[in-house]
Amino acid sequence: MADTNTRNDSIKGRNRKYISFERKRTIAGILFLIPTLILCGMFVVWPLITVIKYSFHSWNGLSATMDFVGLDNYKALPSTEGFFDMAKATTIYAFGTTTLIVIIGFIAALALDKKGRYRVNRGFMRALWFFPCLLSGAVVGIIWRIMYTYSNGVINTVLKSMDLTPVNWLETHGVTMIAIIVATVWSQVGMCIIIFMAGLQSIPGELYEAAAIDGANTGQRTRLITIPMMAPSITINVLTTSIMAFKMYELPFTISRGLPGYSTRLLTQRIYFYGFTAMDYGIGSALSVLLIVIITVISLIQLVILRKREDIY
Amino acid sequence: MVKKKAALTILSEVFLLLATAILWIPIYYFFIGAFKTRTDIVNFPLAIKPSMITLDNFVYTFTKMKFFSALKNTGIITVVALVAIVVFASMAGFAIARIDRKLFKFIYSALITLMVIPFIGTVIPLVVQSVEIKTYNTLLGGILIQVGWNLPFAVFLYTGFMRGIPKEMEESAYIDGCSMYRMYAQIFLPLLAPVTATCLIRCGIGIWNDYLVSKSILNDAVTPTLMVTIHSFFGERRTEYGYAFAGIIAASLPIVMTFVSFQKYFIKGLVAGAVKG
Structure with a gap:
């Protein structure tokens, strides 16, 4: 019994150390990923979401307001020139x-x-x-x-x-x-x-x-x-x-x-x-x-x- | 039997060489065309004689087409974007390959998915965005978009490569108290030369040859790139074939030279991207 307890304790102790080490590594990893995430987020993901948003609006790119038109653009596609x-x-x-x-x-x-x-x-x-x-x-x-x-x-x-x-x-x-x-x-x-x-x-x-x-x-x-x-x-x-x-x-x-x-x-x-x-x-x-x-x-x-x-x- | 086989081999080889010759007619045509006058290009399209050779087309291209300012812009965009891609992608690939967590796996899958998106599908919001963040018509705008759009593929390359590096090597370094940052800089970076060559070649050719990003984000006369310059120059002088051919040769030379010198990495990079992407 006593043996198992000590072993459990030692595992816990090791785990705790292991977690803090792992956490350090995770933080470092996230820092390593930040430039990629920012650049891909800004120039790939954001335009991707925005193009879907634009497709539900009527806009000429210049006027200050964009009107929400629902699916009208999609419905109008077959009748475009x-x-x-x-x-x-x-x-x-x-x-x-x-x-x-x-x-x-x-x-x-x-x-x-x-x-x-x-x-x-x-x-x-x-x-x-x-x-x-x-x-x-x-x-x-x-x-x-x-x-x-x-x-x-x-x-x-x-x-x-x-x-x-x-x-x-x-x-x-x-x-x-x-x-x-x-x-x-x-x-x-x-x-x-x-x-x-x-x-x-x-x-x-x-x-x-x-x-x-x-x-x-x-x-x-x-x-x-x-x-x-x-x-x-x-x-x-x-x-x-x-x-x-x-x-x-x-x-x-x-x-x-x-x-x-x-x-x-x-x-x-x-x-x-x-x-x-x-x-x-x-x-x-x-x-x-x-x-x-x-x-x-x-x-x-x-x-x-x-x-x-x-x-x- | 042996003779028949040899005859068949030679026959198939002749067919292959014939097909290759047909494939190369356009290249031959524009290559010799760059050294001929317009009259000679039109009258003797596939012939070349020493008396026809002239360098006027190149002189005209270099002086009238703003070739060197376009070359400078393309060069800056390509070099800066490639440096950023290699640094950021190797960092990201290192983190994804070495940290066994769900979050990182999820980020990796998300980045891989982005490789599918066609650039032209997002070109409208990208132009609006570049006006908003004031990078429209600036080299920085072109660089940022090139980096953002090439990173998913580059991260894919680096992650795949780093997953193949044995873990034992870094475990011993960690026991000796090495940090994640030192690990990346001193142990991983030197090992990455082959994958970096692949990444540079694959992304470099795309950025150098790019037309669409430059056309939509840098469409002013202030920051023209090579491909846009040649394209619009050809549009203005549709009948001056020699000028167009000379411009094409001058603009494609760096890519061709890289291909000739690093063919092995070239082909490897193409296969890596296609088979697993």
Whole structure:
């Protein structure tokens, strides 16, 4: 009995010391976190809350008073100029870029992953494919806008030299959308390749050896080993690329200015337009909230799918 | 069999090289275009001869575009923001990785969640805010926003890295009476070089290439940044392709040089952010 008591006492005594030591550490930890909390709070969390607040108000950004209008801004969205054109353009753009980037990225990663005789240095090739990702979206927009120019852009010059009809890339409905999708794929596919290559390198080589012993050919090995093993990388790439596409502003805007008509006006361009040209903060904020919701939903899907997969394996 | 395999390898390699060549046409086009006159760019877009080479585009860019004042602004924003990001994020990551408390776990999850938010979704209140706190059109305004928006990712990087450092090392230091502050400065900071390289490269490229923050917060002629300057310059002189190309090369050079020298860290940083974020 006496023994247990002393032991309890000593544990208590140690605990007390331990707590004060822990408390010191906690205080130090909080001090370490303060700069991050202040900066993220002020410049990320606060604007996030404010944009939701603005979306329930009618305000032009200048007048002293803001009128609370409830859900009126959201209800007015469908009747704002070109809303459905914007929804269509944003959907086509996001879907088109994501599909193309993931398919091209996957094929390119498979090709770039193979090493051996008769092949060019892989590190060098990977750098070549990643290179366009280094350029700013604004810069990529300028380059492609010049290339697409009708009368003297390089693409039409080449078409003419091959006796083909030049295309009015920047002023034809439907074609301009393809033009901005191609430019986006060009500038973003490198990122996707890097993630796919990291995934490919994590597949154990034994799987391929075992399959080869069992007599599986290259096609079977790709279909039955590579693609299933790459499922997490494919999920990540599909979702991060679609988030990138929904967020993209300067690249498509520089190329097409949202023209012709409303055919390439994306959600981000409408936010900028209502916020800084039309000065209708209510509608602009409602559109911003719409964008934030879309991106949050995609991120949640990503989280759920990846979690589920971790449970299975 | 062996011969057939070699032939297939060479064939697939030829396809890959062809695709790579197509991918590089735009880069080749603007790179050689920067050294040609407008007439040559239009008439011979993909050709270059020694007789065509001229440096006029660069001379024009450097003298007429206010290139150096824009370079200075971008440089200041990038350097100051990166220093702040590295210092604050390593401190925060240290606290989160080393203190096993619910509060810190909650803060970490909250910060990670912020990585999802798109900047353009909050640009309207940010402009209003920067006018209110008088940082509109000042470099400080741009720096603060860049730091705030890059910190969640940086904290994520540092926390992940520090969780991998064995605890035994600091336990012995604590027994010897080392404080949390000394622990951070003398034991952790020197170990952080790899993750700091990753963080600098990843955040640096984003800040250097940024267009949207500068466009909305620093849109005056007083504090233009490189990307905004080139963009608006191109908008004014839409037909002078050579000037635009020269400006693009000059403005992208620092990023390209960093990429060439630190490719390993570059790729590592990209994978780290994408796979776990």
